[in-house]
Amino acid sequence: MKIDYFYGKYSSGASFEKMDDDFFNKKNILITSKLIKKNLKKMSITNNDLKDKTIMNIGSGREALGLLSFKPKEIFHYDVSHYNIIRFKKYIKTNNLNRIIKSRRLDLSKNSLPRKKFDFIYLHGIIQHVDHVDKAVKNLILSMKLNGKMWFYFYRPGSLNVFLGSLQRKLLKNIKIRKFQNFLQKRFERNFIDGIMDDCYVPNRQLFYPDHYNKNFKKNFVINFGNTFLKNYSHKVDFLNYHESVVFFLKKKRDISKISINGLNKSRQEYVLKKILYKNKKYHDILKIISNEKKIKKDIDIFNIVVKLELIKIKIKNIFHKNHKLTQQELAKIINDINLIFN
16 A cells, blocks of 8 residues: 555544544644644744744644744645645635645655755654655755754654564555554544554554664754653663654754765665564563464454553653653563463
8 A cells, every 4th residue: 555545534643632533623733833832842942043044844734734833934734645745735725814825735755855854843753653764864955944943753662662563564464454454443432443543554654763863864954953752872772761753853964965875775674573682581472472363363353462562652652751751560560461362
């Protein structure tokens, strides 16, 4: 399945828990705007810093609307999904926002962005889903103005939630997406379905360690001046301390015409279900079960396991947002709960 078909038909992207079904209503945009302000405060970016600036965003359109509160000169909005672009363009026209927001379909890893155009890029939850991460990163760097900044979010291999997401994808790999979607629609609300579908069936979920990204930005004079949830650049697995995602705060310090990107291609992505990565025998037992496809015979059993894993992921996410890590006792209980699911 192609990525431009997946978004819009099967998921609108991971949603916020309190959002209403009316996609662009005031409540949803207010939630998005508050979240963006909270995030940019971590970068020491205030409303005045982006006033009359040129901003770029990729996604469904909600973030672009949330960025309007910064009073930018222009917002260039892109997305790979035909459905998202058609819907957002209709909203822009209806609400007379054409002068400020320019929206068009673009594949970040295949279609060129304008060069040296953007003062600020807000890229949240996109990079791991493109077809070619290396080409997308090059594209982003070339599009930044000198001293331009970027919020750069990516999934963290070595975290427990990314491990569990990979388990879910392996369990579902031979089951048609529509069958799982039908199962969910009869039992769960839209926000839950959006989140689980986004992780389990999105065509690309490419994982690279923070040091792989950091080295490529650094050698191309894009400086990482801060981050969220980064405890270690290279250590491979730490379920206690690693959040499921990392955000780099980036600033372009020099314009160069030739961008060199290495080690961010599909053949180099990290496969997190390798037994060698884990010392704990309980993880080996889980990996052994999911590698034996005959062990779990019925689709309904797989669906129930995947849903239970999703509920555990939500629990882990809530703990990390509160305490920024798991305790040994919390991790032991979670691993025990996971093993009970499979036994």
